[in-house]
Amino acid sequence: MEHWFSSYIDLLSRQRLWCVAAEIIRECPLESVRKRSQESTMYYTTCGHCNKSMESGGWQCHRCDKLTSWCSVCHRTVRGLFVWCQGCGHGGHLLHMKDWYSAHSSCPAGCGHNCMASKRLSS
Numbered sequence: 292m293e294h295w296f297s298s299y300i301d302l303l304s305r306q307r308l309w310c311v312a313a314e315i316i317r318e319c320p321l322e323s324v325r326k327r328s329q330e331s332t333m334y335y336t337t338c339g340h341c342n343k344s345m346e347s348g349g350w351q352c353h354r355c356d357k358l359t360s361w362c363s364v365c366h367r368t369v370r371g372l373f374v375w376c377q378g379c380g381h382g383g384h385l386l387h388m389k390d391w392y393s394a395h396s397s398c399p400a401g402c403g404h405n406c407m408a409s410k411r412l413s414s
Contacts (some may be wrong), residue, residue, distance in 0.1 A: 293324060296315070296319055297324065299315065300312045300316060300324075300327070309378045313328065316328045320363055323393045330334055338354065340352065340355050341354050341355040341357075342380075343355070360373050362383030363382060364387035364388065364390070364391050364396065364399045365384065365387055369384055370383070371384075372385050373385075374388050376406040379398050381398050381406075382402035383401060384396040385398070391404070
């Protein structure tokens with residue numbers, strides 16, 4: 292049963308259904324699976340311009356040579372605390388994003404995504 296849950300969670304993660312995978316982990320009747328959420332938490336970032344995975348981190352994408360952590364509101368590089376929507380990957384300075392989501396529900400980058408972060412950041 293543990294192998295089945297682990298395989299299903301891996302499949303959900305490959306399909307970028309991280310919230311569903313987290314819910315399955317949290318509600319699983321097996322303690323060994325529920326412990327996964329506390330043992331190693333990992334997140335992956337991608338370039339907001341070309342969508343390439345950012346394995347090594349840094350401020351600049353190795354594929355398109357653009358700055359990766361730019362604020363979707365003020366369009367400047369974020370060199371401190373960076374918040375982003377896990378759905379579309381766009382983000383920016385914490386205060387700028389809070390201000391944006393206090394009046395809007397869609398992404399400030401203009402991608403059309405209805406970011407769920409608006410509920411968390413504006414409260």
